[in-house]
Amino acid sequence: MTKHVPDLKAQKISGGVASDQRHDSAHKHVSGTAVYIDDMPEPAGTLHGCLGLSTATHATITKMDLVAVRAAPGVVDVLTAKDVPGENDISPTGRHDEPVLADGKVEFYGQPIFCVIAETREQARRAVRLAKVEYEQLPFVTDIGALDPRKDKLVTPPLTLKRGDAAAAIKAAPRRLKGKMRLGGQEHFYLEGHIAMAVPGEDHDVTIYSSTQHPSEVQHMVSHALGIPSNAVTVEIRRMGGGFGGKETQGNQFAALAAIAAKRHHRAVKIRPDRDDDMIATGKRHDFLIDYEVGFDDDGNILGVDFMFAARCGFSSDLSGPVTDRALFHCDNTYFWPAVHAQSAPLYTNTVSNTAFRGFGGPQGMVGAERVIDEVAFALGKDPLEIRKKNFYGASGDKEGDRNITPYHQTVEDNVIQRIIAELEASSNYARRRREISAFNNNSRFIKRGLALTPVKFGISFTATHYNQAGALVHVYTDGSVHLNHGGTEMGQGLYLKVAQVVAEEFQIDLDQVKITATTTGKVPNTSATAASSGSDLNGMAAQNAARQIKDRLTNFASEKYQVPRDQVLFLPNRVRIGNQEIPFGDLVKQAYMARIQLSAAGFYKTPKIHWNRDKGEGRPFYYFAYGASCSEVSVDTLTGEYVVERTDILHETGRSLNRAIDLGQVEGGFIQGMGWLTTEELWWDDKGRLRTHAPSTYKIPLASDRPKIFNVTLADWSEANEPTVHRSKAVGEPPFPLGMSVLHALSDAVASVADHRICPRLDAPATPERVLMAIERLKREAARPA
Incomplete structure (x- = not known):
């Protein structure tokens, strides 16, 4: 048988x-x-906290009268800097430049200066308003456009990347040009705001429930603030209602204050700021001013580039060092620069300290690279896609592998961008639609269409090697x-x-x-x-x-x-x-x-193989790269600057995906969030240094109606990680975010059509309808000038 x-x-x-x-x-x-933290049953006797925020942008506190606050109904305690039993610092990088509560001096409008602890959240919020604080005003700066990146105060040392002699290459190039681009920041706008609940235990013990992406850092910050060892602090988090980098360091303050109050009163303490306070008092994506100079030949081969990435960092270092470093790491995107010089300038400003945001500076670097490509294309009267393909890593008949070295001297060993671009160019019918759009624009007086196909190469690993x-x-x-x-x-x-x-x-x-x-x-x-x-x-x-x-x-x-x-x-x-x-x-x-x-x-x-020498600007900071590309088409009303995204096609690689359903969602969401950053989401400070876009009523994230009318997303099923990652999969959290660049460049293409594509629009981001309209009017004036 x-x-x-x-x-x-x-x-x-x-x-x-x-x-x-x-x-x-x-x-x-x-x-x-x-169940999120605010859904958890509160221990009996739980107290609630509310932050008192500065109403001065840069000032010395001359008087802080909290008598009425302490006497308010339900108030149990009011914490100030002197009530921090340990170290009054929550700086994630150990630079000791970010206090739990400001002590005698405030450095941005909305900086926490005291914390009310009351029986109920409503009582704490009402009591905060009774504070009487007097200030001696000091000079302040909020706009990095008013600063000199080579002379003014920095929050952390800058980085320089260089390979070859960029200045000499640019000087010797047949053609050269220079320009500047302003790139806005971005609010995280997570569904669940910041929140922390501290439950005291015996001896030094305290348990913290924190909406954080970095439980160990919260543990360390709380232990420092309490002056106790880390083994006495336990941090737990089951889920967050969104983070996007905003909960990597920004939860430290709420957790530390909740823990201090919990140990003082031997009662559980919860702190959940409302949306306005959350947006005013916590950091955002860094906005940049990007200066660039490029030398190139008549065929569009880029011979040398020089970048300066100046970032609005805020009053303290937070994560501005590694964020601006990563911007430089991605100033090449998918392109080989034969000679390159790039420098960061993490500038001090009297604004909330900016922090991690999905992409961590990488998207800002990529946008700088894509602006250079656009400049060269317009100068030569060529399709930007042609210039992109000509300057890719490994392009132009590279047989010896000498066009695969990044500005930080890492060899690109897994380059698949040519295949991704070729497949997306074909599947999106790029060439045919380019012709159709040209014909449409010639026959449409007010509505202009634009099309752009942009690539992405994103480095995967923490640039701080020990985090890997x-x-x-x-x-x-x-x-x-x-x-x-x-x-x-x-x-x-x-x-x-x-x-x-x-x-x-x-x-x-x-x-x-x-x-x-x-x-x-x-x-x-x-x-x-x-x-x-x-x-x-x-x-x-x-x-x-x-x-x-x-x-x-x-x-x-x-x-x-x-x-x-x-x-x-x-x-x-x-x-x-x-x-x-x-x-x-x-x-x-x-x-x-x-x-x-x-x-x-x-x-x-x-993670094996990675190493990085920041002083030399050399090493292998990334284990591998993830690649993708997006092609977007827009329609722009030239009378109002309003626009819609007609269609987007995306091809993105995830290696051997662990879960395609999840990865598709990440690609779709990343693209929409990146599109929002570059089009509708605008942070605005007034002349008194106050953030005025601090609520859903004044800050516009993309709506469901803003998504592309036709949205085709495909994962490259042929790709796999060239390194032995988990089941040969590739990361998919941040790489899709800069795919949104295709919308910015499609808008630029549509704007350029009003001047027959003879002038580079130099469209800054976010490309709001107002900014698009101003760019259209500027191009019309420039096109009308005598040659």
Whole structure:
């Protein structure tokens, strides 16, 4: 009798790697049952805090009368800088330039100077308004356009990248030009604002529930502010209602104040600012002034470039150093600059300190590169796409690999941009639509259309090398179910689900057998921020490492118990084949437990190969690059500057995607958010230094109606990571964000049509309808001038 051998290829686990699984909390999001911090039951006697914000932009505090505040109904305490028991500092970089509460001097309008603790949130908010604060005004600056990036105060040392002699190359070039571009900042506008709840324990202990992307940093900042060791502080976060970088460092202040009050009064304390206070008092994406000079030949080959990236950083360093560094790292985008000089200027201003935002400076660098391409194209009367393709890494008949060196001297080893552009150019019918748009514009007096196809190359890794590490904790229980914990945080991007899929795949068990648990510093210590698009790369590998340790022990146990070679122990869907017999996974686990085999493991991963010498401006800061491209078409009303996005086509690579459904959502969302940054989202400070766009009524994010009328998004299914990442997947959090550049350049193309594409529009961002209209009128005037 022949024994039936099951078809292993036909059998799969439910929910492993490369299967399209819905977000693990999707049903909870739409039904309102997902528990965020403000949904958690409050411990009995919970107090509530509200920040008192400065009403001066730069001043010495001469008097702070808080008598009426303290006497207000329900007020339990009012904290000032002198009430911080430890160090009055929450600087994430250790520069000691960002106080928990301002002490004697304020450096931006809206800086927290005291904190009211009351029985209810409403009582705390009402009491804050009773403060009487007097100031001695000091000179202030909010606009970096008024500063000299080479002479004025910086918040952190600048970076210089150089390769070759850019000045000489530009001087010797047949053609050269220079220009300036203003690039706006961006509010994170997460659905869930900042919030922290501190619950005191015995001795020094305190537990913090914080909406943070960096639990370990909150842990350290709270311990410093309280003057206690880190082991007394536990930080936990199950999910955030969005982060986008805004919760990497900005949650520190709320957590520290809640913890200080909780320990002073031995009661739980919650701080949840309203949207206006949140937007006024917390950092945003850096806005830039980009100066550029370029030398090129008559064919459009760029021979040398020189960039100065001046950034509005605010009053303290925060993460401005690494953000402006990354802007320089991406000033090449997908292009080989034969000779390049690029410098950053992280400028001090009397504004809130800007911070991490999806892309972390990279998109700003890319926009600078794309402006240079546009300038060259207009100077030569050519299609910008032709100039792009001519200057790609590896283009122009590169046979020796000498056109693959970045400005920071890393070799680009995984370049696929030519294939991505070629496929997108074909699938979007770029050439045909270019002709059709030209004909349309010639016959349309007021409505003009524009088209642009822009590429993306995004470096993956933290540029601070030590952050490229992760830990995970995996327990297998005797019924075969698995408990998973790691250092990554969930902010809606599907990280928890992807890592759970990796563990399910490793054990070959169904996804519903893997329990996803909240991130806590009490289980996995010394975690890195969930940022830099590294969440799945780092935590997926750490969890895989932990699972493999346990799997290896189970293999050894089965081999010894059943007297078969190790290679005859095979993990199949929800069962294990041992020699010529099969047993359920849970049965093997129970047998291993009875034999005293350890069923728990701490996993660890550190990214290999990367290194960076900032002083020399050389190294390999990125493990690999992620590539994509987008093609957008717009229609612009030249009488009003209003516009619509008619169509967008995207081709983006994610390697061997862990979950295509999640990755498609990331690409779509990243594009829309990037489009919003470059078109509608405008931050505006008045002449008194006050941020006036601090609410949904004055700050315009993209609406559902702003999405492209036709929106085609495709993942490059042929791509895979050239490095051994987790299942050869690639990061997908930040790389899609700069795909929104295609909308800015399509608008530029439409504007340029009013002057027959003879003048570079030099359209600044955000390209609001007002700014588009002003650019149209300027081009009309310039075109009308005698030659």
